[in-house]
Amino acid sequence: CLAYCRFSMENLEWVSKVRVNTQAVLKRAQQIQGRKVAKKQWQAAWLLKAVTCIDLTTLAGDDTPSNVHRLCMKATQPIRHDLLKSMDMHDKGITTAAVCVYPSRVADAVKSLKAANSCLPVASVATGFPAGQTPLKTRLAEVQMAVEDGATEIDIVINRTLALTGQWAGLYDEIRQFREACADAHMKTILAVGELGTFTNVYKASLVSMMAGSDFIKTSTGKETVNATYPVAIVMVRAIRDYFLRTGYKVGFKPAGGIRTAQESVVWLTLMKEELGDEWLNPHLFRLGASSLLADIERQIYHYVTGRYPAYHELPMA
Ligand SMILES: O=C[C@H](O)COP(=O)(O)O
Incomplete structure (x- = not known):
């Protein structure tokens, strides 16, 4: 299988031939952002879909263990029960897709979710997040520790030095080692696109990450100056599409960093639907990495149900 081969001449050739048409990318991103936004019940349905991703x-x-506990409780009941009931969605098991924490907090999250009888996955960032500038040995040990503590999803960061100096085979080798350290855990590979310089580098890094066995490719850590943008997403999802057409492997996409509004979440879903199709509109192949997006989505759903925006005390868990 291609995903587990060595970095072959064929792969190297594929990567080295990549050229991205910047103007075309920007135009396509503008088109998607310009789409009319769904209203009323259609908007509410899109927002609930976004929550599950x-x-x-x-x-x-x-x-701390206590704010991680709070996060886990929010993940298991992301929207107030009475709001879901008004939409007849209270018995549909709506949760977020996962919780995501630092490796040192994985055990806390696993404990909180277990106590709540929830089997929600715990994701952990690893490999010297966010900069990836620690020795390889340390980065690998971090992955192993997070997996041992119960993380079933690992968000690794790539070594930007290797990408920026064109060492694609070296980058492939590192990611392959992370893949092995993840064992059965799903691996999401963060490109930190804001530090890759060009769209061509973003496309190449996307390809190499997928060739090395990533289950998802993810835009950003949320700590770079520029994080998830629509143009960069177009480049990444086109790489996912090309990789699928050539190998038959479906790789997921996770925009992350700076995604804060309900409206943005709908644009992201639209982008996935138009670029990759309905199959990519579910948590197996699409995630939104976000720390504060859910609060705005719940606020908009509150408005849809009641006709007014909530006072702060009406959504205290948000
Ligand atoms: O992976 C997720 C990001 O770190 C979240 O970034 P954010 O805090 O800007 O939503």
């Missing part, structure tokens, strides 16, 4: 994230220096 969120990796509800906390990645802060002051994370």
Whole structure:
């Protein structure tokens, strides 16, 4: 299988021939952003779909077992029960797709979810997140530790130095080692697109990550100056499409970083639907990495149900 081969001459040739037409990418991104937004019940349906695709994230220096617990509770009941009941959606098991935390907080998240009888996946960033500038040995050990503590999804960051200096075979080798360290855990590979310089590098890094066995490719850590943008997403999802057409492998996409509004979440879903089709509109192949998006989605759903926006105390868990 192509995903597990060595970085072959064929792969190298594929990567080295890549050229991206910047103007075409920008035009396509503008088209998608310009689409008319769905209203009323259609908008509510899109927003609930977005909720089910969120990796509800906390990645802060002051994370503690208690705020991780709170995050987990919110992930298991992302929208207030009475709001869901008004939409007749209270018995549909709506949760976020996963929670996402630092490796040191994985055990806390696993414990909280277990206590709540939830089998929601715990994702952990790893490999020297966000910069990836620690020794390979340390980055691999971090992945192993997170998996041992119960993470079933690992969000690795790529080595930008290798990408920026065109060492694609070296990047492939590193990601392959992370893939092995992940064992059965799903691996999402963060490209940190804001630091890759060009769309061509983004496309090449996307291809190499998929060739090395990534289950998802993810835009950003949320810590770069530029994070998830629509043009960069067009480049990445086109790489996913090309990879699928050539190999038959379906790789997921996760935009992350700076996604804060309900309206943006609908644009992201539209982009997936138009570029990759309905199959990519589910948490197996699409995630939204976000720490504060859910609050705005719940607010908009509150407005849809009641006709007014909530006061702060009416959505305290948001
Ligand atoms: O992977 C997820 C990102 O770190 C979240 O970024 P955000 O805090 O800007 O939503």
